[in-house]
Amino acid sequence: MQYTIPDYYKEFTCIADKCEDTCCAGWKIVIDKKSLNKYKHVKGKFWFTMLKSVDWIRGIFRQDKEKRCAFLNDCNLCEMYANLGEKSLCKTCRLYPRHVEEFEDVREITLSISCPEVARILMEKKEPVRFLTYEKEGEEEYEEFDPFLYSMLVDARDAMLEILQDREHSLKIRVGLILGMAHDLQGRFNREQLFSCEEVIERYQTKSARKFVRKLWKEEKPSVQERWEMAHKMFRELYELELLREDWDMLLMESEELLYSHGADAYKGISSDFKRWAKEESNIQIQAEQLLVYFIFTYFCGAVYDGRIYAKVQMAVISTFHIYELWKARWIKNEGELTPEEIVELMYRYSREIEHSDKNLERMEKMMLRDRLPWYRG
Structure with a gap:
């Protein structure tokens, strides 16, 4: 395997009670069957705590009115861990x-x-x-798994990551290249022409491909009004998703008001000012690159199961765009300032709403199928 x-x-270590927003609150924690069965056989003083803290029918931990896990104490530490040890944790808590x-x-x-x-x-x-x-030792076979398609996706992903991390070129050009590659690969897949995908992957890594994308940027550049409408429309699609935390809608509405309420010209000015500030005062271009790499690596090869090659790359690009817009809105609110802590906060809050709901991930991909992003507009 x-x-x-x-x-x-290996740099990651849980900081437990020092965490600014504990993972033991705000969402339902599903208990795997093995752990649930183990909890039924707990003995001693902790049994009564276990009995009242687990929803045995739904297989989840109970929560208080603030949606904090029943085992989370006032010091933001886990009472189960403290009383029964690390091995008592369910699969969800152990892996996260x-x-x-x-x-x-x-x-x-x-x-x-x-x-x-x-x-x-x-x-x-x-x-x-x-x-x-x-x-590691071990092998596994899947009955419905296309190894040829998977191999192509891995090659394509490797090429996309290499393109995204080539900092000699603007991030805008890099995004155009991976969208173009995914768009053309989707066409080959739809026409059952996987044998020709290698040529597509190679083509988008060439100097001529970069020239082609730059030319398209100039020829197909949207107007100020079109750019504002497109950005606003993509942002508003976040309201179509399942709401996991009540304060998320408030953040979206505040950000929408700050970014889009004054029209296209104002949005252009805000975007230009933020871009100028980011170039001079921050590492936001590198941080956006890291986000794109994260989303592409995590989700792209999942297309082996559903064939949504272009949708997965669009979702990576648009998720990065959404987080970038949240950064921009907070920068406006702060009158031209954005701290590293706020960059992290807005990023993990977005991820908690999108990535921790299978329903939202599915809806996001279906939005990409419904409203296909013109790849040359990145």
Whole structure:
């Protein structure tokens, strides 16, 4: 079995009660069947606490009125962990913030940016992320798994990550290249022409491809009004998603008001000013690159199961755009300031709403299928 992890994987250590926004509150924690059965056989003084703190029918931990886990004490520490030890934790609590994507004989393990500490580690990382691979004993076969398609997707993803991390070129051009590659690969897949995908992957890594994208930017550049309408429309699509935390809608409405309420010309001015500030005062271009790499690595090869090649790249680009817009709105609110802590906060709050709901991930991809982003407009 092959395992792959990002190079910052071992930098992560849970900071427990020091965390600014504990993962033990705000969402329902599902208990795996093995752990649920183990909890039924707990003995001693802790049994009564276990009995009243678990919803045995739904297989989740109960929560108080503030949606805090019943085992989370006033010091933001886990009473189950304190009384029964680390091995008592259910699979969800034991694994988080690790996120596992499963393929035949392959496990890809990332760290979810919904965790504030992971988000901080990634946003402080200046050098390009590298992915480390190692082997463990064991094999696994999937009945409905296309190894040829998966191999093509891995090659395409490797090429996309290389393009995204080539800092000699603007991020805008890099985004155009990976969208173009995914768009053309989707066409080959739809026409059952996988044999020609290698040529597509190679073509988008060439100098001529970069010239082609630059030319398209100039020829197909949207007007100020079109850019404002497109940005506003994409942002408003976030309201179509399942709401996991009540304060999320408030953040979206505040950000929408700050960004889009004064029309196209005002939005253009805000965007230009923020871009200028970011170039002079921050590492936001590198941070946006790290986000794109995170989303592409985590989700792209999942297209082996549903064939949504272009949708997954669009989702990575638009998710990065949404987080960038949230940063921009907070910068406006702060009258031209944006702290590293706020960059991390807005990033993990977005991730918690999108990545921790299978329904929202599915809806996001279906939005990409419904409203296909013209790839040359990135």
